[in-house]
Amino acid sequence: MGKDIDRPHFIRRGEGVSKVNLQPLVILKDKSGELYLSIWTGLLEANVMLVVLEEVSLPRPLTADLTCDIMDKTGGKVDFVVIDGLENQTFYASVILRAIWTKIMIDARPSDTIAIALRTGAPIYAAPAVLDKAGVTPFQKTDEFTTVSFDS
Numbered sequence: 452m453g454k455d456i457d458r459p460h461f462i463r464r465g466e467g468v469s470k471v472n473l474q475p476l477v478i479l480k481d482k483s484g485e486l487y488l489s490i491w492t493g494l495l496e497a498n499v500m501l502v503v504l505e506e507v508s509l510p511r512p513l514t515a516d517l518t519c520d521i522m523d524k525t526g527g528k529v530d531f532v533v534i535d536g537l538e539n540q541t542f543y544a545s546v547i548l549r550a551i552w553t554k555i556m557i558d559a560r561p562s563d564t565i566a567i568a569l570r571t572g573a574p575i576y577a578a579p580a581v582l583d584k585a586g587v588t589p590f591q592k593t594d595e596f597t598t599v600s601f602d603s
Contacts, residue, residue: 486586488577490542496562503569515566526550529573532564537581
């Protein structure tokens with residue numbers, strides 16, 4: 452299944468974004484706090500996640516809200532989401548849901564899987580192979596950024 456990940460943390464503009472580009476960055480931290488997984492995302496995708504994290508109320512549902520509502524109304528339940536691949540600097544992820552007495556794995560963008568997990572309370576996992584390739588330790592310097600430590 453993979454390593455259990457804590458609630459996502461975000462680095463916002465002016466608080467440690469990439470020196471190369473100013474894209475939002477999702478920081479997933481393993482529960483031990485020993486390893487971080489940094490995933491670049493678009494501004495719109497980051498905002499979809501921040502709506503939940505910052506408890507913002509919107510007058511109309513976002514796509515992730517609609518997806519969760521459809522699953523709920525048709526009897527589907529998200530078991531977990533997993534960041535399960537990394538190829539050519541692109542992360543891949545899946546939503547694992549239970550519907551009609553079976554488990555279903557659905558390919559999705561990491562930002563969408565995280566947004567769904569935040570809305571449903573489902574755990575977020577990362578495959579060991581992904582963490583081996585892209586996981587960094589706190590305060591480890593890379594070409595683009597230095598990781599920071601978060602208080603949970």
